[in-house]
Amino acid sequence: METLIKLSLITHIAAGTIALLTGLIPMLAKKGSRLHNRAGLLYVYCMIAVAASAVLLCVFQPFKLFRLFLAGIAVFSFYLSFTGWRATKQKKTGPAFGDRVLTFVTLAVSIGMIGFGGWLLSQSFSVVSVLFTFFGVLTMTFAVQDVRLIGKTPEAQHWFFQHFTRMGGSYISAFTAFVVVNIGRIAGDHVPAWLGLAGWIAPSLIGGMLIGRTVRYYKIKFSTPKKVAVAV
Structure with missing residues (x-):
């Protein structure tokens, strides 16, 4: 058991570090290029390892709310x-069976987070209870969006916006977790409350603004008619 915990911890740290580094490449590389696609796929693989190792660490280590x-x-x-x-693979077909299963599993997880957060709030108010509820609602929001797409033909540019907004949102979430976990090690044992709160809020605010700006840019670009050259 101890060996499994150590391997899971090593995997979690290594995959998380690689994800944070490689996740920057698709943002800066040319969209659709080989570098963009391969770095993005490596990021997804790393996030699979991060999630799997996080669940194993939570199950096999002593129970802690924050864990x-x-x-x-x-x-x-x-x-x-x-x-x-997966949005890049569903330009015309919509979600496959495996995608639907994952959506409903994630929906169940979000309901569990909201319910557990609500129960904690009913016992006593705490930052963790609020975070459980908040991120549970956030997770449910995305899962419900995907449930509503089941059986429907996606709009022409839906896959494009879903691709970069969700990849960007994933990176923000992973970066936030990294900051919050390591802020005590960087700033010392006595971290001011405002600094801990900033660790939760700042990445989402800055990242959300950048994603919103990108969405507006491409919506304007796609809605602007292309000029057709006329031979004289």
């Missing part, structure tokens, strides 16, 4: 990255 919460965040980050990657 359980981080496992939920890992599942959330994985779901965003995986559905973002």
Whole structure:
């Protein structure tokens, strides 16, 4: 058991570090290029390893609320990255059977997070209870979006926007978890409350603004008619 825990921890740290580094490449590389595609796929594989190792660490180590919460965040980050990657394979067909199963599993996880967070809040108010509820609702929001797409033909550019918004959201979530876990090691044992709160909020605010700006840019680009050269 101890060996399994050590291997899971090593896998979690290694995969998380590689994901944070390689996740930057698709953002900067030319869209659709070999570098963009391969780095993005490596990022997805790393997020699968991060989520799986986080769940194993949560199951086989002594129970801690924060550890359980981080496992939920890992599942959330994985779901965003995986559905973002799968969007490029579903340009015309929509979600396959495996995608639907994953969606409903994630939906169940989100319900569990919300329910557990609500139960914690009923016992006493705490930051962890609020975070459980908040990220549970956030996870449910994305899962419900995918449930609504089942059996429907996706819109022409739906896959494009889902791809980069979810991959970007996954990176923000993974980066936030990295900051929160390591902020104590960087700033010392006595971390000010405002700094811990900033660790949760700042990545989402900055990343959300960048994603929103990118969405607006491409919507304008796609809605602008292309000029056709006329031979004289």
